[in-house]
Amino acid sequence: MGYDVRGGLLALPFHPRSHAVQPVTDSRVAKLAPTKVAILGGGRGGTALLDLLHLIPSIEIVGISDRDPGAPGLLRARHLRIPVTNRIEDLVANHGVNLIMDVTGDPAMERFIHLHKQPDTQVLSGSAARLLWELVSHEANLQAELFHAEKLAGIGSFAAGIAHDINNPLQLIMGLAENLIEETDLKVVHEQARDIIEGVRRTSAICRDVTQYARKTSARDDTMVSLNSRLDEALKIARYAVSFHDITVDKQYGEGAEARGNPDEVLHLLVNLITNAVQAMEKEGGTLTLTTQPSDDTVTLRIADTGCGMASDVLGQIFDPFFTTKDPGRGTGLGLYNVKTIVTKMRGTIHVESRVAQGTTFTITFPPLLEDRT
């Protein structure tokens, strides 16, 4: 049984054997002519609108313009491969534009637009445009808070793992230190002192990993993220949340697997998927297979388990907010919802295939890496 999410807005059930998306849903999208939008102003307002509008398949951003070539919105647009121009009049006069959104904050702009725009182009400007981008910014802030809340809720389940991983080296340190009080063999003293130092390093590494993961996702610009190193980091973090006893981890990493995104969000996504996969195998054990496959066109990331799997009625709801099959206290119902949101933000697609008692595979495909690798 499989399930697809594209652009975050389509949820397409399809036959497990055919691996083909049902044409009805694709054709439904094809019939909708996209609304072509031009954004004037590359400041905070223009950036916020870009971040939201580029996620909506029924909207095509034909371009963004600002007289300042260093405006943050123009940089963001270049990352998103949206046309950028410093000549506002060219964008305003564009025949293909259905809607001009003016967030320049320049009172003279409204008159300028009406002088140059095509007759059938609509305009959103002034306080209405400002209200819109403030709503969009508010929504983005809420989304960031939701991510953080879900992450912190998940960290609550780390308590057992953290206690285990800290107290074990502490036991080693305690035992060795007690022994050193009476130890007279200098060779043994040196050896045990080195073991104590190693134990302290292990303990401090745990504190560092967890506090780094727990911090609020930084709002830094997207960058090229190595999926292989993020997977290794996510494995380390997930070990605090779930027991990997009787789980074999099979890494099938392709060299140079990278995607453009926020590294903190990618880590959050991977920890969620790995934790779910291991929880699905916690009764019987099994194999967790982590695959990355870069190709000329796309990068594919696959997280597969051989666990309990999901029935079709469950599969249809897994990306819905607040849907969970976990016991109270073990899941917020926001994990996969946030996974989907992050994938959508990275302009990727996520597909899940599951069979009861056989396992589940999540496949995420990221778009081509045509941008600069900074």
Added chain:
Amino acid sequence: MGEFTSGFFMGGQATNGRILVVDDEADIRKVVRMTLQKAGYDVLEAENGERAIDTINSGENRLLLDILICDIRMPKINGVEAIAYFRANYPRVPVIVLTGFPDADMATSMLRQGVVDYLVKPVEGEKLRESVARAMEQRELAHL
């Protein structure tokens, strides 16, 4: 047997008793062994519940094992399952839990099952030896 409250001869050498330490971390087994050997105990090791069960069911251990010291979070057969097996099949062998996770519910459940002590790492050598001495007393009472 002199000062020993309980003990047996192994290879002609008297010990205070035979203890099986079950923990998936070799470092923990090493320091627990060190601590208990200094107090005159003979220490066996197992890395998980499955190996612990194999150990007690092999040779003279069936009769001569005095105490089980067991972690909870382990691969294969975990501590809860191993302890349940020991309580059911070797009820005269006292069990001490030595775990990294301070879980009050788990501690209560274990103590109800007859576990002598629920110790949370890091535990001082003195406290561990006291706990083992109490368990040895219980072991001797079981033989009466």
